Amino acid sequence: MNARGHSVPARRLWWLAAGFTVWCNALVLLYALHAIGCVFAWPAGALRWTLVVVFVAHLVAVGWLWRKAASAERGAAAGDTGNFLQVVIEWTMIAAFAATLVTFGPPLWLTACL
Amino acid sequence: MSGSVEQPPQPANALRLHRQLAAIWATGPGVQRLAAVNHSVLGLRMMITSFVFFAIGGVLGMLTRVQLATPNSTFMDAGTYNQVFTMHGSMMLFLFAIPMVESVAVYLTPKILGTRDFAFPRLTAYGYWCYLFGATILTVSLLAGVAPDSGWFMYTPLSSNVFTPGINADVWLLGVTFVEISALSLAMEIVVSVLKMRAPGMSLDRMPIFGWYILVTALMMIVAFPPLILGSILLEVERAFGLPFFDPARGGDPLLWQHLFWLFGHPDVYIIFLPMAAVLSTIIPVFAGRPLVGYRAIVVAIVALAFLSFGIWVHHMFTVGIPHLALAFFSAGSAIVAVPTAVQIFAWLATLSHGRPRWDLPMLYVFGFFFVFVAGGLTGVMLAMVPFDWQAHDTYFVVAHMHYVVAGALAFPMLAALYYWLPLLTGRSTVQRLSTVAFWLVFVGFNMTFFLMHLTGLLGMPRRIYTYTGYESWNWLNLLSSVGSFIMTIGFALVVIDLVVQLRYGRRVRRDPWRATTFEWAMPIPPQPYAFASIPHVGAGTDRTEAGRIALSLARGEGYLGAARNGWQETLGVHMVSGKPDQLIVLPQPTYLPLWTALATAVAVLALLFKLYPVAIVATVVIAGLFVLAAQRSGHARDYGPLPVGRGVSVPPHTEVAEAPPWLALICVLVADGTLFASLLFGTFYLWIAAPNWPGGVSPDPSRLLALGAVAALAVGAVASRLSLRALAAAGGAQGWIVLAMLALAGSIAALVGMMGGVTPDPRTHALGATAVALLCFVVVHAGIGLLFLVSNLLRLAGGRVSPRRLVDFRLTRLWLDYTTVTGVLALALVLALPALVSVLGARA
Numbered sequence: 001m002n003a004r005g006h007s008v009p010a011r012r013l014w015w016l017a018a019g020f021t022v023w024c025n026a027l028v029l030l031y032a033l034h035a036i037g038c039v040f041a042w043p044a045g046a047l048r049w050t051l052v053v054v055f056v057a058h059l060v061a062v063g064w065l066w067r068k069a070a071s072a073e074r075g076a077a078a079g080d081t082g083n084f085l086q087v088v089i090e091w092t093m094i095a096a097f098a099a100t101l102v103t104f105g106p107p108l109w110l111t112a113c114l
Numbered sequence: 115m116s117g118s119v120e121q122p123p124q125p126a127n128a129l130r131l132h133r134q135l136a137a138i139w140a141t142g143p144g145v146q147r148l149a150a151v152n153h154s155v156l157g158l159r160m161m162i163t164s165f166v167f168f169a170i171g172g173v174l175g176m177l178t179r180v181q182l183a184t185p186n187s188t189f190m191d192a193g194t195y196n197q198v199f200t201m202h203g204s205m206m207l208f209l210f211a212i213p214m215v216e217s218v219a220v221y222l223t224p225k226i227l228g229t230r231d232f233a234f235p236r237l238t239a240y241g242y243w244c245y246l247f248g249a250t251i252l253t254v255s256l257l258a259g260v261a262p263d264s265g266w267f268m269y270t271p272l273s274s275n276v277f278t279p280g281i282n283a284d285v286w287l288l289g290v291t292f293v294e295i296s297a298l299s300l301a302m303e304i305v306v307s308v309l310k311m312r313a314p315g316m317s318l319d320r321m322p323i324f325g326w327y328i329l330v331t332a333l334m335m336i337v338a339f340p341p342l343i344l345g346s347i348l349l350e351v352e353r354a355f356g357l358p359f360f361d362p363a364r365g366g367d368p369l370l371w372q373h374l375f376w377l378f379g380h381p382d383v384y385i386i387f388l389p390m391a392a393v394l395s396t397i398i399p400v401f402a403g404r405p406l407v408g409y410r411a412i413v414v415a416i417v418a419l420a421f422l423s424f425g426i427w428v429h430h431m432f433t434v435g436i437p438h439l440a441l442a443f444f445s446a447g448s449a450i451v452a453v454p455t456a457v458q459i460f461a462w463l464a465t466l467s468h469g470r471p472r473w474d475l476p477m478l479y480v481f482g483f484f485f486v487f488v489a490g491g492l493t494g495v496m497l498a499m500v501p502f503d504w505q506a507h508d509t510y511f512v513v514a515h516m517h518y519v520v521a522g523a524l525a526f527p528m529l530a531a532l533y534y535w536l537p538l539l540t541g542r543s544t545v546q547r548l549s550t551v552a553f554w555l556v557f558v559g560f561n562m563t564f565f566l567m568h569l570t571g572l573l574g575m576p577r578r579i580y581t582y583t584g585y586e587s588w589n590w591l592n593l594l595s596s597v598g599s600f601i602m603t604i605g606f607a608l609v610v611i612d613l614v615v616q617l618r619y620g621r622r623v624r625r626d627p628w629r630a631t632t633f634e635w636a637m638p639i640p641p642q643p644y645a646f647a648s649i650p651h652v653g654a655g656t657d658r659t660e661a662g663r664i665a666l667s668l669a670r671g672e673g674y675l676g677a678a679r680n681g682w683q684e685t686l687g688v689h690m691v692s693g694k695p696d697q698l699i700v701l702p703q704p705t706y707l708p709l710w711t712a713l714a715t716a717v718a719v720l721a722l723l724f725k726l727y728p729v730a731i732v733a734t735v736v737i738a739g740l741f742v743l744a745a746q747r748s749g750h751a752r753d754y755g756p757l758p759v760g761r762g763v764s765v766p767p768h769t770e771v772a773e774a775p776p777w778l779a780l781i782c783v784l785v786a787d788g789t790l791f792a793s794l795l796f797g798t799f800y801l802w803i804a805a806p807n808w809p810g811g812v813s814p815d816p817s818r819l820l821a822l823g824a825v826a827a828l829a830v831g832a833v834a835s836r837l838s839l840r841a842l843a844a845a846g847g848a849q850g851w852i853v854l855a856m857l858a859l860a861g862s863i864a865a866l867v868g869m870m871g872g873v874t875p876d877p878r879t880h881a882l883g884a885t886a887v888a889l890l891c892f893v894v895v896h897a898g899i900g901l902l903f904l905v906s907n908l909l910r911l912a913g914g915r916v917s918p919r920r921l922v923d924f925r926l927t928r929l930w931l932d933y934t935t936v937t938g939v940l941a942l943a944l945v946l947a948l949p950a951l952v953s954v955l956g957a958r959a
Contacts, residue, residue, distance in 0.1 A: 008691045008692065009691070010689065010690040010691055010773070012691065013690065013691065016417055017417070017421075020417065020418065020420075020421035020422075021421075023421060023425070024421060024424065024425060027425045027443065027447075030443065031440055031443065032799070034437065034439060034440050035437075035440070035803055035804070036803060038437055039803050039804070040954075080317070080319055081317040081318055081319045081320075081691060081692060084318065084319035084410065085318065085319075085691070087410055088410055088413050088414055088417075091410070091411075091414040092414050092417050092418065095414060095417075095418045095454070096418075096421075098450075099418070099422065099447075099450060102446055102450055103425070103443055103446045103447045103450065104443060104446075106442070106446065107439055107442030107443050107446060108439070110438055110439045110442055111438065111439065112437070112439055113437050113439070114437060114438045114439070
């Protein structure tokens with residue numbers, strides 16, 4: 001019985017979903033705030049700045065997760081399975097960061113409530 | 115991949131071991147077949163059943179093509195056509211596509227992961243029966259002329275009882291929800307089994323890519339189905355009892371249905387695609403003669419795809435009047451979802467280009483898939499662009515795109531899988547000439563049918579029309595589409611003939627005919643009910659050993675659990691990440707309980723359909739009783755401690771460990787239930803923000819005293835449950851705490867029912883009251899289920915099924931009651947906050 005990766009706790013698997021969970025949260029919050037802002041006729045500037053702040057906050061959150069994932073232990077001590085999870089988690093963070101940037105960034109330049 | 119070779123070969127043992135294991139694991143003959151719980155038996159049944167519905171759905175599709183082949187056709191009237199195309203779509207999606215991919219997962223996953231069965235065989239059986247009975251209800255409705263006729267996505271208000279007053283829509287809402295029980299239960303089963311029941315040593319980085327795909331797909335199903343289940347319940351409640359969730363005249367909103375439907379509907383495309391991608395990722399390396407390129411990149415891609423697919427549901431609603439900025443979020447998301455899909459396509463192409471591909475029948479279908487799926491993906495990117503979607507929305511262009519990405523991306527890999535694994539199922543090889551002709555007929559017919567629909571769509575032909583005048587320049591395109599559909603059908607008929615010929619005349623094949631490296635080929639073909647006589651071990655440097663080479667060693671019992679013990683159906687549970695064995699899982703043997711439970715569920719569904727509510731209540735009580743009864747038969751009546759499982763390893767039974775399969779299953783249930791609850795909260799807020807006619811004249815005035823009483827009672831129940839667990843762990847008396855928890859839950863139910871009686875405005879006059887009742891009902895149902903947990907705990911305590919070591923039941927109850935308390939507090943807080951929310955509405959623009 002090999003013990004590779006046995007040192008990796010099962011809770012580490014949650015990290016696979018962490019980056020994109022932040023992406024989902026950004027989508028829900030931005031969509032909801034935008035709808036509320038338009039329905040209750042918030043001033044256009046206030047609405048846009050609220051959305052920008054939420055967008056940037058989520059970008060920072062994914063970036064922080066990415067940095068945290070990248071700083072985890074690597075090499076022989078982590079074992080093959082640990083290294084595998086490390087790489088996969090890091091790339092899901094990168095993908096989530098890019099998805100957040102592309103999905104929510106450019107649209108914020110559009111007219112808010114047309 | 116490797117088999118254990120620790121012991122010297124003992125050829126005589128193989129047959130003896132086979133006989134012993136077969137006696138333990140086999141399903142009985144005759145009527146006992148109805149008690150089957152084995153994954154091979156049920157997977158095969160489900161596969162055959164889904165193909166029967168594929169055939170029926172295909173015939174319905176043919177009928178629509180006959181109708182549309184020529185203008186002014188009188189082949190069908192409008193009403194019949196509505197039923198036929200609605201049932202074609204509903205059958206293909208709900209009764210064929212989803213069950214078919216699940217059947218592949220059920221049949222193959224345990225074998226590929228090197229284990230003997232799934233974690234919850236009775237749940238597999240219950241899922242199968244629910245699928246069969248639900249699908250039968252839908253099919254019989256078609257024969258009776260009362261089939262659903264509002265389109266396969268049942269948009270309100272067309273499907274409301276104002277415009278569809280008969281039972282047609284009820285059949286869909288209840289029948290499809292019934293079938294979804296099957297999908298959800300199997301999804302939970304798959305998640306737990308993939309994470310906990312792999313071959314020892316199969317760490318996550320060594321898991322065949324098939325396992326990753328199936329795991330992610332099952333997780334997606336757990337999150338995707340609840341919004342549709344909630345939508346179906348709310349619409350059925352509106353139709354049956356008049357609570358107006360979707361009626362704009364009474365504060366509802368028809369668009370709420372679209373949101374709930376597409377929150378399920380879009381991920382569903384990927385739920386169907388990903389298992390087929392799993393098939394491709396398994397087959398392509400075998401025929402390329404080299405390992406899959408980009409294993410890690412594919413894992414990242416499927417995780418990304420799973421999430422992104424949930425965030426783009428609104429691209430089905432680009433034309434409903436959502437502000438442009440919000441549309442842009444979903445448009446961008448819909449475009450970038452192509453990236454992880456492309457990662458997989460390039461990984462497959464790289465695998466082929468870096469290997470030495472050999473040409474065989476499954477590869478023919480793989481190339482058919484590449485052509486069709488890439489075409490469908492490109493039109494998908496086109497439709498993701500809002501301006502183009504506005505032009506093409508609700509035209510045959512969308513019908514064409516949908517068939518390319520769902521039907522094509524399903525049919526071609528499905529047939530590749532069929533031909534690849536057919537020797538495993540039957541032990542015989544295919545008759546190549548017939549199969550090749552069948553492929554070309556399907557391929558040409560498919561593209562002729564659906565490619566031309568892009569053109570009819572661009573020429574403006576709306577979907578769902580039952581006839582046209584002949585002056586729209588669609589005539590020849592429609593005629594050719596119909597001809598193509600007949601060619602495709604002939605192709606599928608040839609596939610069926612080929613299968614029959616193969617079963618009758620096919621040559622017997624040796625074990626592992628494709629020289630594959632996955633474990634399903636390391637067993638006798640056709641597979642035995644126990645799958646592996648002993649469970650393989652996965653070790654360093656042996657991952658790419660051909661499966662056939664270790665089969666004999668496993669048959670001789672040289673892996674784990676290579677001997678029968680106590681007549682138990684044994685398999686191993688492992689650490690989720692490393693694959694190190696950590697528990698002995700003893701599975702239940704064949705039983706009629708799943709059949710009876712599914713029959714009771716069918717009675718409940720039919721009673722709801724025919725408005726026989728007392729019967730539905732009785733059937734629900736029976737279902738609850740059967741579930742409690744099933745729980746009484748689980749586990750052991752005494753402690754065993756660590757037991758030897760082979761290769762010098764000893765592990766305790768699953769009843770004596772913390773990470774037992776039921777624990778993980780309950781987490782899956784809570785994720786699904788939490789998604790349903792979140793969808794309900796979303797619905798309430800959505801109506802508050804978007805629905806016309808809010809506020810509803812009468813301000814809600816919920817009783818704060820009753821709400822506080824209900825919350826306090828739920829909290830007491832949760833604390834008492836925790837104390838009962840603590841008492842049991844310390845070998846003390848737990849009955850008193852259990853009874854206290856039961857009394858507390860009963861009290862909370864009484865308070866909640868009291869609140870429901872005083873809801874204003876009247877739930878039937880305005881959606882404001884209806885949403886409050888829905889939230890309160892949610893808490894009542896969960897408190898009621900909590901009571902069932904507690905009743906089961908009492909019974910198992912009395913029966914000696916729990917002990918200070920065997921605490922799983924009590925831990926499950928504690929988790930459920932904690933969850934009920936948290937969601938109860940949130941739901942009641944929203945009910946109490948509704949008056950304030952309503953008063954804010956004065957500022958609505």
